[in-house]
Amino acid sequence: MAKEAEYAIEVEKLTKRYGDLLAVDNISFNVRKGEVFALLGPNGAGKTTTVEIIDTIRTPTSGKASILGMDVTKRKHEIVPRIGVLPQGFSSFDRITVRETIQYFSRLFCCRKTDVDGLIELVNLKDKAQEQYKNLSGGLMQRLGIAIALVNDPEVVFLDEPSTGLDPRARREVWKLLLGLKEKGKTVFLTTHYMEEAEFLADTVAIISKGKIIAMGSPEALIESNANYLVLTLKPVDEKAIEIVRKMGFEPVRDNHRDIKVRVEHMDDVQKILDTIKDAGASLLSLDVRKPNLEEVFLKLTGQALHKDTAGRVAE
Amino acid sequence: MNPRIIVANLVVSIKSFYRTKSTMFFMIAFPIILILVFGALFMKQDNMSFDLCVQDLDHTDSSAQLVKTLELDGKFNVIKIDPAMNATQYTKDNKLNLVLMIPKGYEGSFLRRTALHDTNASVTLTYLYDPSSIFVSMKMQILNSVFAGINQKMSGKPPFIWSAETSILAKKYRFIDFFVPGIIAMSVMTLSLFGTVNLNTELRQKGVIRKLSTTPITRTDWILSNILYQFILAVISTMAMLLVSYAVFRINLYINAWLLVFIVLDVFAFVGIGMILTRFVKEAESAAAAANAITFPMMFLSGSFFPLEMMPGFMQTVARILPLYYVNEGLRASMVFNDHMAALRYSAIIGVFAAVVFILGIIATNWEEGQ
Numbered sequence: 001m002a003k004e005a006e007y008a009i010e011v012e013k014l015t016k017r018y019g020d021l022l023a024v025d026n027i028s029f030n031v032r033k034g035e036v037f038a039l040l041g042p043n044g045a046g047k048t049t050t051v052e053i054i055d056t057i058r059t060p061t062s063g064k065a066s067i068l069g070m071d072v073t074k075r076k077h078e079i080v081p082r083i084g085v086l087p088q089g090f091s092s093f094d095r096i097t098v099r100e101t102i103q104y105f106s107r108l109f110c111c112r113k114t115d116v117d118g119l120i121e122l123v124n125l126k127d128k129a130q131e132q133y134k135n136l137s138g139g140l141m142q143r144l145g146i147a148i149a150l151v152n153d154p155e156v157v158f159l160d161e162p163s164t165g166l167d168p169r170a171r172r173e174v175w176k177l178l179l180g181l182k183e184k185g186k187t188v189f190l191t192t193h194y195m196e197e198a199e200f201l202a203d204t205v206a207i208i209s210k211g212k213i214i215a216m217g218s219p220e221a222l223i224e225s226n227a228n229y230l231v232l233t234l235k236p237v238d239e240k241a242i243e244i245v246r247k248m249g250f251e252p253v254r255d256n257h258r259d260i261k262v263r264v265e266h267m268d269d270v271q272k273i274l275d276t277i278k279d280a281g282a283s284l285l286s287l288d289v290r291k292p293n294l295e296e297v298f299l300k301l302t303g304q305a306l307h308k309d310t311a312g313r314v315a316e
Numbered sequence: 317m318n319p320r321i322i323v324a325n326l327v328v329s330i331k332s333f334y335r336t337k338s339t340m341f342f343m344i345a346f347p348i349i350l351i352l353v354f355g356a357l358f359m360k361q362d363n364m365s366f367d368l369c370v371q372d373l374d375h376t377d378s379s380a381q382l383v384k385t386l387e388l389d390g391k392f393n394v395i396k397i398d399p400a401m402n403a404t405q406y407t408k409d410n411k412l413n414l415v416l417m418i419p420k421g422y423e424g425s426f427l428r429r430t431a432l433h434d435t436n437a438s439v440t441l442t443y444l445y446d447p448s449s450i451f452v453s454m455k456m457q458i459l460n461s462v463f464a465g466i467n468q469k470m471s472g473k474p475p476f477i478w479s480a481e482t483s484i485l486a487k488k489y490r491f492i493d494f495f496v497p498g499i500i501a502m503s504v505m506t507l508s509l510f511g512t513v514n515l516n517t518e519l520r521q522k523g524v525i526r527k528l529s530t531t532p533i534t535r536t537d538w539i540l541s542n543i544l545y546q547f548i549l550a551v552i553s554t555m556a557m558l559l560v561s562y563a564v565f566r567i568n569l570y571i572n573a574w575l576l577v578f579i580v581l582d583v584f585a586f587v588g589i590g591m592i593l594t595r596f597v598k599e600a601e602s603a604a605a606a607a608n609a610i611t612f613p614m615m616f617l618s619g620s621f622f623p624l625e626m627m628p629g630f631m632q633t634v635a636r637i638l639p640l641y642y643v644n645e646g647l648r649a650s651m652v653f654n655d656h657m658a659a660l661r662y663s664a665i666i667g668v669f670a671a672v673v674f675i676l677g678i679i680a681t682n683w684e685e686g687q
Contacts (some may be wrong), residue, residue: 057529077532085530091522093328095335100328107324108531132335148527 008033008156008187009054015062016049023049025211026063026207031204033155036178039193039204040294046211047191048088048160054189055085055158067156080259081109082155088161088191090145092237094134098144101133102151109152123147123177139170146177156187163197195294204295209302219294225299227292232262233271237283244280245273263292317540324646325541329515330548343549344556347503351557352498354621355492355565365429366455368392369415371403377421383418385466391458403444413449416459417442429470492565496618500557502577504582505548505614505640510607511546512590517603520594536680539591539674547583554579574650574659581666582643588673595680614640642666 009031016024024046031037039047044305050261052058054065065072067079068312090102099116104113120129123143138143149157154285162178163171178201181188192198198205199219206216215222234241235258242260245252250273253261264270270289277284333340368386372379375489376589387394397406397415407415418441428437443459445452468475528538554575561567597603615621617634618641626631635641646662649655 055530057526080530081533083530085527087523087526087530089523090527091528093332093524093525095332096328100331102322105531108321108528108533109530110318110320145527242410 001229008068010064011050012055012064014050014053014065015061016046016053016058017033017061019140019221022211023061024053027208027211027213028063029206029216031077031187031189033187034182034185035203036182036190036201039189039208040193040205040298041192041208042193044152044230045208047193047208049155050208051158051160051189052087053070054081056080057085057087076143080154081152084157086142086145086149086157086159086165090142090148091303092133092141092144092148096130097130097132101144102147105148106151111152114151114153119147119150122150122180124173137165137170139173142166142170142174143177146174150181153189154186156189158189160191161188163192171197177191192301195298199294204258207294207301208299209298214301215297217304222294222297223292226297229292230264230267230270231290231292231296232264232273233288233290234260234262234277235285235287236260237285238278240246240282242293244277244282247275248276259315260278263279317534317536320533321537322541322544325533325538326544328550329541329545332525333545333549340684344553347499347553347557348560350503351496351499351561352553352564354495355561365390366392366451367395368455368459368460369395369397369407369412370418371397371399371401371415373420374418374422375398375399378423378426379418380468382422386416386459386462389458389462391462406442409448413446413452414455414626415444417444421464430483442469453632483644490565492561492567493567493569493652494562494623494648495621496557496567496569497651501578501643502581502615502620503557503580503584503639505643506611507549508583508586509590509593509611511549511602512542512587513593513597513603513607515542516573516591516594516599517597520598521600535678537675539587539681542591543583543587543674546587547580550579550583551576556681569651570654572650572654574656574663575647578643578646578650578659578666581663582640584670584674585639585643585666588670588675588677591677592680595682610650614638617641619644623641639666639669 005029008063011030012028014027015022018195027046027050041047041052047110049058053060053257054067054071054072056079068082070079072079093104096104102114102116102119106116120126123146125140125143128140133141133166146159147164149159154177159178163174166174175197178188178190182201188201190198202219204217205219205222206213206223208214215226217225234245236242242252242254245262246259250262250264250269257266260271264273266290274284274287351521370383370386383394383396387391397403403415403417406412415433419439422439426438428434441463443456443590516525519528527546554683558567558569558571590607593606594603597606618629618638619635620640624635627635639687642662642665646659646666649658650664
């Protein structure tokens with residue numbers, strides 16, 4: 001019973017197979033009550049299948065998942081009123097207004113006490129309350145989806161890629177909302193392929209690749225244990241700098257913005273590189289030194305980039 | 317089953333429908349247009365008369381008397397063709413399907429038979445006809461019966477067999493009175509089947525069904541709310557059809573509780589079929605084709621438009637295994653013949669069918685994807 005009090009979600013040897021495709025491969029993890037848990041991975045890694053098994057949309061091929069101590073395959077009717085779900089690519093009835101949509105889902109849960117106005121305000125849709133769903137922008141639709149996931153005041157909230165397809169501003173607004181949920185003590189299970197999202201919001205991050213969880217822990221711990229180095233980013237004036245760095249024995253990588261990224265062990269190496277570039281008469285427009293992020297952790301663990309657009313390419 | 321959930325669903329469906337003006341218009345307008353078009357055709361059939369072209373090559377008082385007899389029969393509007401014309405060419409040029417040719421010498425033969433009692437005297441009238449016309453054989457049969465009457469009269473003996481007509485119905489009915497119940501049955505079927513298949517495939521494609529599967533709504537709640545919604549639409553559509561039929565054609569039908577019973581059973585049966593179909597058809601585009609594949613044969617084979625007697629024997633057997641046949645016959649039994657026992661019999665058959673497909677519909681409804 002003590003275990004039930006500690007964990008909101010328990011997953012044990014969970015497997016899902018679609019014919020020959022092994023979408024989820026024998027994964028196990030627990031989610032503590034009140035924490036934000038992020039399942040991070042690229043598209044097709046098995047995030048949605050995993051979350052949809054846990055939130056009762058799909059059934060597993062084998063293994064076990066339970067929410068609040070209840071088996072998801074056996075006690076769906078007891079689980080559903082206690083969870084809120086924003087499925088991937090959430091959509092609703094085109095010609096129903098924001099207010100009516102929230103009222104409708106509230107009635108499905110038979111919640112007489114749902115504070116519809118409060119939810120509308122929480123997701124910042126007061127001005128759009130009378131707008132039909134089909135007229136909302138992608139960001140507003142996602143916000144409505146989050147409001148709907150909260151109509152039954154759930155103990156556990158599942159959000160499958162809540163900010164995918166949103167512009168940076170809309171994404172920030174969704175993050176603010178999710179932080180609000182955390183403050184209210186809700187357990188939040190999040191799937192995302194945005195490492196900044198996981199890093200910004202999550203207490204625990206599980207990195208999933210090809211159906212397997214390859215690392216799990218707090219973002220800081222993951223970075224500490226998997227990427228104990230610094231990332232030096234240089235914006236050079238000309239092509240000379242990259243050759244100079246390579247000759248020093250480092251492995252510079254050019255990113256999509258034509259910046260040079262260099263992985264260094266210590267701050268002394270940064271100083272050494274800068275001095276060498278200066279002595280060689282090469283110029284820099286800017287430089288930046290930072291700790292690595294989850295993107296680099298993912299790259300180290302899988303040898304693949306999380307996003308194509310942030311993937312670096314080794315300079316010739 | 318949760319009535320609160322069913323009502324919530326129903327409210328959303330009705331609001332969505334009300335806010336889609338074009339759907340609302342076509343749902344009501346389509347069966348009304350059918351009734352107006354077919355009603356106008358059948359009105360004509362009740363007092364049907366045909367155009368008949370006659371080329372009188374004899375051009376005598378006797379031949380003129382024959383033409384007048386045809387006119388007086390009331391079945392033909394006689395159009396006379398100039399005897400100098402080439403009748404075959406004229407028929408082709410004017411796209412006629414039948415020309416009756418009275419030969420030269422008609423009066424001579426007629427007088428020999430009537431005045432001189434020469435039984436060997438006879439005349440051959442020629443039917444110049446287009447065999448591709450669907451009405452031509454009917455015209456020729458009527459002509460034959462008119463000529464048989466003349467022949468019989470000329471024999472000077474009274475007929476041995478007479479016929480008397482006694483209607484089995486207390487009131488006088490026209491074809492439109494039989495047609496309207498068939499159109500009601502057909503429209504309710506189309507509404508229920510298309511409505512269910514379109515709505516469910518669209519919501520599934522958009523991911524709304526996936527969201528609903530994470531709420532307490534059950535498959536039974538969902539199907540029952542679909543049925544209730546389609547029933548409301550069916551009642552609105554039926555009322556509109558009856559009002560137009562009364563106003564335009566002064567139809568003469570019994571309206572009683574059986575009408576509602578058959579609408580409910582019709583809706584149950586075809587929403588159930590729609591739910592089963594939705595399980596197998598994944599995209600909204602193919603859903604419409606699949607629904608058409610079911611409704612089209614059904615509306616033509618089960619006697620909605622045409623009486624079953626017009627069909628070959630094996631097709632009549634096929635008709636009797638179609639659910640719409642029992643709705644058609646049940647509605648006609650109650651609305652036309654006021655025959656409650658027959659209506660009860662038909663309602664029992666379609667009721668059992670509706671219960672079976674409703675249960676199969678619930679079993680077939682699967683909200684889990686990618687299994």
